[in-house]
Amino acid sequence: MTEPEIIEPETIREGGLIPRHLEGREITRAALLLPFSHPNASARNEAANLLQAAELALFEHGADTLILMPKDTGGTNEGARQAAQAAIDDGAEIILGPLFGAAATAAGDVARRYDVPVLAFSTDTSIAGNGVYLLSLPPEQEVARITGYVSLLGVQRFAFIGPGGAYGSAVRNALEETAALNGGSLVAEETYVGGVEAMTSAARRLSQLGFTSLQARDAMMFNSSEWVPSANAPFQAVMLPEGGTRLRTLGPLLPYYEIDPLIVRFLGTGLWNNEETRREPVLHGGWFAGPDAEAHEAFATRYQSAFGDEPSRIASHAYDAVLLAVFFANEGEVSRAALEDPEGFYGADGLFRFRADGQIERGLAVYEVRRDGFRVIDPAPRSFDPAVF
Known part of the structure; x- marks a missing residue:
């Protein structure tokens, strides 16, 4: 008993x-x-x-x-x-x-x-x-991490397409600031308020910088080789600070208007860190920063x-x-x-x-979106550099 x-x-x-x-x-x-x-x-x-x-x-x-x-x-x-x-x-x-x-x-x-x-x-x-x-974790740190990473790969020209409001503004401003700190610049930006119609208009405006559709032979070549920033593209990476259903709505609009993810690297924030992101094929190959998974x-x-x-x-x-x-x-x-x-x-x-x-500072990893999940392409640090704040 x-x-x-x-x-x-x-x-x-x-x-x-x-x-x-x-x-x-x-x-x-x-x-x-x-x-x-x-x-x-x-x-x-x-x-x-x-x-x-x-x-x-x-x-x-x-x-x-x-x-x-x-x-x-x-x-x-x-x-x-x-x-x-x-x-x-x-x-x-x-x-x-x-x-x-x-x-x-x-x-x-x-x-x-x-x-x-x-x-x-x-x-x-x-x-x-x-x-x-x-x-x-503030979005500014996620943006700084991913921007710093792609800058090391040679990205100098960035674009932004995202919602108006406090969150979108915070991401946009952080992108401009961290791009400049790494020797790059924000060369194009479009914001929207609302759903698919507003997103569609913003994507159309963003594409007017001069993108053209890839020929099938070129697409095969880009798809089979390691990505490098295009010297001729109006911008080399674009930030999409959305998540869930809204991200899956926004993402496909860019290649529809000839902003091809084979040429332009799609970047995201922590909002990408959910299962819906990997269900959208257009986002496969996109990168975002997040905590140690x-x-x-x-x-x-x-x-x-x-x-x-x-x-x-x-x-x-x-x-x-x-x-x-x-x-x-x-x-x-x-x-x-x-x-x-x-x-x-x-x-x-x-x-x-x-x-x-x-405010908090976190050691963040960089992830690539795959069909079967998120792959670490640059691991989170195990120690901090000396504090400068």
Whole structure:
């Protein structure tokens, strides 16, 4: 007969509650602020994914040194502020989350008064800094990585075709900047707002620089040889910052208007990193930058084994956040200086480090789209160059 589980009483000490089995140990408390009761089901599901990833990291690395304290923000800025204050009152030395930008700002305003760092999951880069660090990868770094790679191959003339709005503008500006840093230039650009009609018009305008259709003999030659930048093409690489169905709509429009992927290298952002991309033949041979797939797949396998589901796209951020909290618990101190260690850390998405401005820098690989998946053509680094920021 199985003995009933004995639940040990917990002890309340100054600075927070301590489970009985952790009595007498040096303990670090980390608060996990997430919208568990958000009115939107997708937000609640994401919160659940992040919590499970955090629990996985705690189980694997820090069950005897770290207390994880989940706090519900309710999906509001005021809820985030109250959750941050409650966490600090309970002795939190580091705050993980919130998920959304405005909530992270509210939590950061509270945490800053107590010199408690915040590791937020938001993609809003404007909130980073002054004690708030972002685990999400900004598209500018993806663009810099892929632009730098193709520049080494001789690409000097770049084009952009993508959506209007904040994301498209961020990618476009990063492309122009990093092309210039590598001795190239952005020679053509088209933006659109809307669906297939707007995309079609933009692709038609982009083609008016002087592309002509390939003859069958030339196409066979290009298809059987290693790609090199064309000296005569109006541009040698084009950035398409779309994903999913929208990317599969945009991609075929370019060769329809004679911008042939055998001549012009199609480039993408992290939005390409999904199964739909490889289902579009026009995108085969295209390149994009992304985190270390080997590291992420290992995390995803362990997550699925533990919880029976695949992790969400950003669940790894919560895993890495807890991994950092465990590291600081073992070191005995949480500090901004330690967070900004220029040598960085290795987590569920590979190598990363935080800059002094609160943004993350990740070691990214370059991938080629194939029919059967994504092939690494330039691996992610295993260490960082000396910091220059």
